[in-house]
Amino acid sequence: MAKQPMLKFTNVARDMPPKREAEVRREDFKEIYAEYAEAKAAEQASRCSQCGVPYCQSHCPLHNNIPDWLRLTAEGRLREAWEVSQATNTFPEICGRICPQDRLCEGNCVIETSGHGTVTIGSVEKYITDTAWEEGWVQPITPAQERTESVGIIGAGPGGLAAADMLRRAGVQVTIYDRYDRAGGLLTYGIPGFKLEKDVVVRRNEQLEQSGVTFRLNCEVGRDITFDEIRSAHDAVIIATGVYKSRDLQAPGVGVPGIARAIDFLTVSNKKSFGDDVPEFSDGSLNAEGKRVVVIGGGDTAMDCVRTSIRQGATSVKCLYRRDRDNMPGSQREVQNAEEEGVVFEWLTAPKGFTGDPVTGVLAQKMRLGQPDATGRRAPEVIEGSDYTEEADLVIMALGFEPEDLPTLWDCPDLPVNRWGTVKADYITGKTEAEGVYAVGDIVRGASLVVWAIKDGRDCAEAILEQLSAAPAVAAE
Structure with missing residues (x-):
């Protein structure tokens, strides 16, 4: 009888890939986790219990067939594991790097509840597809037959690329x-290299270009081309712009030099990593080097900002x-990484204003958690008399994102949006009330995860294909 390759969680401990020492990794923008060796990937995959109801799969937005590709990895059948993985996920090597597995698949791993430590699903997923690239299994798309119909996609982020x-x-x-001048959206300009090295994104963009996708970059709708021109050029249009308008803080001192938006700070940093000439970095306005940096916010974007500031050479980061x-809404794993790298967290602290012009400090006040609000989270309350000043030379606002006013920017008042400004679309198909117009990702959901954008893009593509196939043929004249 063949040896049982799985169910080894009782005698094999959870073991993440080695993480570079904080003193070393804070000096560059390379990814902090090493790659599994084949034997280690197989060992960790073999810990899967192959449970009858795989909660890892049901809590993955893409419903990836995780138990099957873990088993194939444990058996050394890596090409089959990759084929199963990529059947449901357009970019598994990206999700393996940046998905908050602690809140999704790994956070719902059955063996975790028995005290054995979750399977390292994300690291194995990353290993499988990185191996596929190295072995040449990932090739440009070659359709069995070309079709005459065309689809225009506005936005080269994860949702648009997946579609x-x-x-x-x-x-x-x-x-x-x-x-933008490069495809990828937030994968390229929003997420720092220490979480997602840019060659990982570039090779996917190149694969799509080699597959026949046409990219029109540096092309802004409403400035370089109208929305109506795009609609008239294609059989269907997908809006996949994401949400890039930063939420503002209404407080004294907002707007003085030295207070920056998170998206601007991260975009400049990523452009610099590409080797671009970036005036805002060169003149120091969006460069943390030698500065006392204060980041306001508790999500993953805030974590990206504090860890980027450390790497740029800030004297202190809070x-x-x-x-x-x-x-906090951000990943606990990212908080731990940030603390290891020297970031100081001031919990239960909120800004009420800013001093100096340019900025010299944040007027802060201490908070306590009161009764739960409508969402079930305990609402923060001000502790009277707790005000103090947090010294700062650069303040980065990471308070979340809102949609831009697309109907106005694009001169298309019939584009259906809700009271929050996101496009009104069916959550499964992405179809809007405007004829032939679909929308996917954050521009529908509000700021969310990359994996949800990928799911939306895939689902929308399927809906468009069904619609195109159902359309009556036009008789030749």
Whole structure:
């Protein structure tokens, strides 16, 4: 009888890939986790219990068939593992790096509840697809038959790219329009290299281009091309712009030099990593070197900002968040990484204003958690008499993102949006009330996870393919 390759969680401990020492990794923007060796990946995959109801799969937005590709990895059948993995996920090597596994698949691993430590799903997923790239298994898309229909996609982020991949596999002609000079959206300019090295994104963009996807970069809708022109050029249009308008803080001193938006700070840093000439970095306005940095916010974007500031050479980095550690929205794993690298967290602290012009400090006040609000989270309350000043040379606002006013920017008043400004669309198909117009990702959901954008893009592509196939044929004249 063949030896049982799985269910080894009782005698094999959870073991993440080695993490570079904080003193070393804070000096560069390379990813902090090493790659599994084949034997270690197989060992960790073998810990899977192959449970009858795989909660890891049901709590993954893409419903990836995790138990099957873990078993195939444990058996050394890596190409089959990759084929199963990529069947449901357009970019598994990206999700393996940046998904908050502690809140999704790994956070719902059955063996975790028995005290044995979750399977390292994300690290194995990353290993499988990185191996596929190294072995040449990932190839440009070659549709069995080309189709005449075309789809225009506005936004080259994860949702738009996922939809483009699916549509090209069916032979549909795809053009992607994006305001930036490189494709990838937040994968390229929002997420720092220490979480997602940029060659990982670039090779996917190149694969799609080699697959026949047309990219029109440095092309902003409403400035370089109208929305109506895009609609008239394609059989369907997908809006996948994401949400890039930063939430503002209404407080004395807002707007003085030295107070920056998180998206601007991260974009400049990533452009610099590409080797671009970035005036805002060179003149020091969006460069943390030698500065006391204060980041306001508690989400993953705030974590990206504090860890980027450390790498740029800030003299000190503090993060102010109005709730406590247990109630912050960001990944606990990212908080731990930030603390290891020298970031100081000021929990239960909120800003009430700023001093100096340019900024010299944050007027802060201490908070306590009161009764739960409508969402069930305990609402922060001000502790009277607790005000103090947090000295700062650079303040980065990471308070979340809102949608831009697309109907006005694009001169398309018939584009259906809700009272929050996000596009009104069916959550499964992405279809809007406007004829032939679909929307996916954050521009529908509000600021969310990359994995949800990928799911939306894939689902929308399927809906468009069904719609195109159901459309009556036009008789030749």
